[in-house]
Amino acid sequence: xxxxxxxxxxxxxxxxxxxxxxxxxxxxxxxxxxxxxxxxxxxxxxxxxxxxxxxxxxxxxxxxxxxxxxxxxxxx
Numbered sequence: 001x002x003x004x005x006x007x008x009x010x011x012x013x014x015x016x017x018x019x020x021x022x023x024x025x026x027x028x029x030x031x032x033x034x035x036x037x038x039x040x041x042x043x044x045x046x047x048x049x050x051x052x053x054x055x056x057x058x059x060x061x062x063x064x065x066x067x068x069x070x071x072x073x074x075x076x
Contacts (some may be wrong), residue, residue, distance in 0.1 A: 002030040007037050011044055 002010070007030050013019050014027045031038050 002026050
């Protein structure tokens with residue numbers, strides 16, 4: 001069975017469907033037993049979904065918001 005560290009190393013390939021059958025089975029067996037890695041995969045999957053929804057071209061208002069947040073953080 002995979003260790004948590006090995007699962008993390010295979011996680012992107014697993015979510016992208018690029019693992020061979022034997023590797024997929026190993027990942028799924030580990031996920032069946034490890035609540036922490038299930039949570040990690042769920043969070044990684046959510047992050048991928050959010051990133052896919054971002055616009056390809058940067059929006060000027062996002063740059064302004066990022067600058068404003070950076071300034072506030074420096075002042076804190």
